[in-house]
Amino acid sequence: MFETFISEFSSDIYANFFDPRKRLFIGYLGCALLIALAWLTLLKKQQIKHAWRTCFDKQVWFSKSSQADGLIFIINRLLFTVLAPALLAKLTIATFMFQWLQSTVGYRPLILLEDWQIAACFTLWLFILDDFARFYLHYLMHRWPVLWAFHKVHHSARTMTPLTVLRTHPVEGVLFSLRSSLVQGISIALFVFLFANQVDLITVLGANVLVFAFNVTGSNLRHSHIAIHYWQPLERWLISPAQHQIHHSTATRHFDKNFGATLAVWDRLFGCLHLSEPDTQLSFGISKTEEPDEHTLKQLYLQPFAEAVLLVKNALRKPRIFKILIQRR
Amino acid sequence: MTGPEVIEFMIKKAAATNKGFDPLTGLDYTQLISKFAMGAVFYNQAVDNYLDEKLEAGNKPNGKAYKEGTAYTGKEHVWDEAFGYFGVPAHALTMDAKTAYAIAKGKKDAFKAADANNDGMIDLKTEMTFAHGYYAANADKGGKSDYMHTITKAFIDGRELITSANGEDLTAEQREALMGYATVIKTNWEKVIAEAAFKYAGSVYKDAIALQAAVESNADIEKLYRKYAKHWGELKGFAMSLQTGGKDLGETAVQLNRLIGFSPVLLGNTQITGIDAEGNYQQSNSVSLNEYALNMLKVQQLLKDKFSLVANNNDQLANLSDLADKLGSADSAEND
Ligand SMILES: [Zn+2]
Ligand SMILES: [Zn+2]
Numbered sequence: 001m002f003e004t005f006i007s008e009f010s011s012d013i014y015a016n017f018f019d020p021r022k023r024l025f026i027g028y029l030g031c032a033l034l035i036a037l038a039w040l041t042l043l044k045k046q047q048i049k050h051a052w053r054t055c056f057d058k059q060v061w062f063s064k065s066s067q068a069d070g071l072i073f074i075i076n077r078l079l080f081t082v083l084a085p086a087l088l089a090k091l092t093i094a095t096f097m098f099q100w101l102q103s104t105v106g107y108r109p110l111i112l113l114e115d116w117q118i119a120a121c122f123t124l125w126l127f128i129l130d131d132f133a134r135f136y137l138h139y140l141m142h143r144w145p146v147l148w149a150f151h152k153v154h155h156s157a158r159t160m161t162p163l164t165v166l167r168t169h170p171v172e173g174v175l176f177s178l179r180s181s182l183v184q185g186i187s188i189a190l191f192v193f194l195f196a197n198q199v200d201l202i203t204v205l206g207a208n209v210l211v212f213a214f215n216v217t218g219s220n221l222r223h224s225h226i227a228i229h230y231w232q233p234l235e236r237w238l239i240s241p242a243q244h245q246i247h248h249s250t251a252t253r254h255f256d257k258n259f260g261a262t263l264a265v266w267d268r269l270f271g272c273l274h275l276s277e278p279d280t281q282l283s284f285g286i287s288k289t290e291e292p293d294e295h296t297l298k299q300l301y302l303q304p305f306a307e308a309v310l311l312v313k314n315a316l317r318k319p320r321i322f323k324i325l326i327q328r329r
Numbered sequence: 330m331t332g333p334e335v336i337e338f339m340i341k342k343a344a345a346t347n348k349g350f351d352p353l354t355g356l357d358y359t360q361l362i363s364k365f366a367m368g369a370v371f372y373n374q375a376v377d378n379y380l381d382e383k384l385e386a387g388n389k390p391n392g393k394a395y396k397e398g399t400a401y402t403g404k405e406h407v408w409d410e411a412f413g414y415f416g417v418p419a420h421a422l423t424m425d426a427k428t429a430y431a432i433a434k435g436k437k438d439a440f441k442a443a444d445a446n447n448d449g450m451i452d453l454k455t456e457m458t459f460a461h462g463y464y465a466a467n468a469d470k471g472g473k474s475d476y477m478h479t480i481t482k483a484f485i486d487g488r489e490l491i492t493s494a495n496g497e498d499l500t501a502e503q504r505e506a507l508m509g510y511a512t513v514i515k516t517n518w519e520k521v522i523a524e525a526a527f528k529y530a531g532s533v534y535k536d537a538i539a540l541q542a543a544v545e546s547n548a549d550i551e552k553l554y555r556k557y558a559k560h561w562g563e564l565k566g567f568a569m570s571l572q573t574g575g576k577d578l579g580e581t582a583v584q585l586n587r588l589i590g591f592s593p594v595l596l597g598n599t600q601i602t603g604i605d606a607e608g609n610y611q612q613s614n615s616v617s618l619n620e621y622a623l624n625m626l627k628v629q630q631l632l633k634d635k636f637s638l639v640a641n642n643n644d645q646l647a648n649l650s651d652l653a654d655k656l657g658s659a660d661s662a663e664n665d
Pocket of ligand 2: 154165223244248664665
């Protein structure tokens, strides 16, 4: 029992760095480093030695905030090793959806397309739907106070390294896992329903080719202090690392901007896109000043629950909201 | 009805049809009878008789010749009979599933592998693949399962154990070991039948959908219908066979019967629902071909779960799980 747990846990940790379907795959981290070095030497005219030191700035990598990132990563992986089997599997969703589709539509449509056309459609569809779902759930995490209580954990990072992407409260982790299962389950069911055994995913090293492209081009720099920005018209289509750093900024005018992961179009549609500001020095976090207990485990893991409970209690006390709840029934 | 009674009833019905197929009910008696008899006779005799009560201490003892003058003991005979019903060549362990399958299909290049004693002929008793042995090879040739070798090896190990007793009665320990081999044979044999039913449920799914599409586009349906009925006969034959192994499948049997029914769903969405006192079929309204196709998916799921199948040939939802695997685990929150 304990042995299987340990082996599952260690293979989970291993997969996070050696599975090209994961953001923190060492290959992607290597790409991010190369891009950062190129950016600093070629555009910022730093000496290579200096650029290297900028990338591995000790004040960033060994800050209290970064240490908390590491601890959160380990604790969450432990938690998810236990939780994973209980989460709704995408195959269950896919099977259910498939049967629902066939009994609702009443027949299996026969659409004749070439294999490569179907694979291209599926790969693109999955990428776009997944990116939108990420955007939208992230948007809700900021919009709904109860969800914000948990998402704050991610935003409490004062310094950012690639590992900060996994600095999340487990409640948020569960929500994102469900989101992913739902998107994948629905997409698989829909495509298999339409194209039967022809469906395939175009991959590089096992990862969706578009996700691969996103990661190879420096996705890991989104959580870093290297403010790589794009040519401004491109930032209206793709979120640059600097744009995500703006999402983490403590400046009031940057609040609730740039929720997108890869595509910037969703933020444009929802009116919350903010282009990068190459001349502004950003500071990261929720508030301007750092509280002494910001990175304690109690603050990171338990405080969100306390806040959420308080919010729900308050909401129930307010007759107006209570009325709406009753009327909806 | 008991197994033999069912077969008798089917044969009577078959006699009244043209070459064993009744287009009005969609019943292909040739398939139904051959696939069910394989269960009700071969499988039933082997697992519910020879590998069951005949292995008991007092029954066909090993300390005596099977009959006066035979060169083999009682237990040796019992064990050999069961092996004979399985239907693989005696030297099955020396060949892979593909070869065993090719032998049954009469493939020329499999001849050498089949002819174990090099006498230029295939001895139907010892060198041929047939019955469930053939379906074991059929399931295994995809490379995911190894029923043929597992079952054959248990038979051979068991036989060696009996021989090692040198014509003495088996000790309690030896008999227990022998029962162990019998259990391996029984559980895997049952899986072989379930795998065959699984495969044909997949065929019926595809046929039902093709048939409905043909009906809607006014295409020629005769051949499709015939194919659908043939596959259904095979599915039903194997599904019924699962219930002839002498153990009560309980809820699984009930669900299989409910999902598959007593006949395929016909073009007018009717199905046989019963037999009256004179032995005539009663048909009544049922589900659409599309809904019936969905039943087949449930049959596949049920068989896969209840019998822990691994070969899963013709899995109509295989692509769902393949793609799900391909996309990897969703439990890390890379949410930015
Ligand atoms: Zn956020
Ligand atoms: Zn972030």
